Amino acid sequence: MERLFGKPIVTQEQMRTRIRELGRQISADYAGKDLVLIGVLKGAYAFYADLARAIRIPMRVDFLVVTTEKTKDGTPGRVKLISDLTETITGKDVLLVEDIVDSGLTARRLLTVLAKKKPRSINICALLSKQDNRVVNVPVAYVGFTVPDRYIVGYGLDYQQKYRNLPYLAALDEEDLTKKRK
Ligand code: IMP
Numbered sequence: 001m002e003r004l005f006g007k008p009i010v011t012q013e014q015m016r017t018r019i020r021e022l023g024r025q026i027s028a029d030y031a032g033k034d035l036v037l038i039g040v041l042k043g044a045y046a047f048y049a050d051l052a053r054a055i056r057i058p059m060r061v062d063f064l065v066v067t068t069e070k071t072k073d074g075t076p077g078r079v080k081l082i083s084d085l086t087e088t089i090t091g092k093d094v095l096l097v098e099d100i101v102d103s104g105l106t107a108r109r110l111l112t113v114l115a116k117k118k119p120r121s122i123n124i125c126a127l128l129s130k131q132d133n134r135v136v137n138v139p140v141a142y143v144g145f146t147v148p149d150r151y152i153v154g155y156g157l158d159y160q161q162k163y164r165n166l167p168y169l170a171a172l173d174e175e176d177l178t179k180k181r182k
């Protein structure tokens, strides 16, 4: 598999360094607060596991499972909530951990869902942001890397549900997108 994606756009070393920085920053910002780290599955699973272990203050973990139905022309479709949180977040400080914020539609939908549960505060931490692709404006408090508008796989991110286990981030070319169907 690694031979298929020879040129990482973010290496494992760069990822480790950046996640350490994010962990330090979040630990300082949330010191003394009641932090609940909410992972958005499946895409955030790898980032979440590493980020959680880089945070050095007491916190809770919880997860949402969502799917973003993309339409045939590639534009984002409906965001479907498959599985909700297991515990209450009322009065707590929520940090939503996403793989990538692209159009912003998924993040905005999740903020709406979570706001109804009346947390004390809510912020987003995204491994990646495609800043130029925003359709809706959502505040992303913590961004791992800002990336250009290319299709990215690995480290949790998929193409047709595959390549999530690639240990670094790689960009697929147009050619890959038509060729790699296996
Ligand atoms: P948004 O709603 O357009 O912000 O899209 C968010 C979701 O689209 C992410 O959680 C991903 O599942 C998916 N997505 C967007 N861009 C990429 C990409 O480059 N690679 C893999 N998945 C992506």
Ligand code: MG
Pocket: 043, 158
């Ligand atoms: Mg996806």
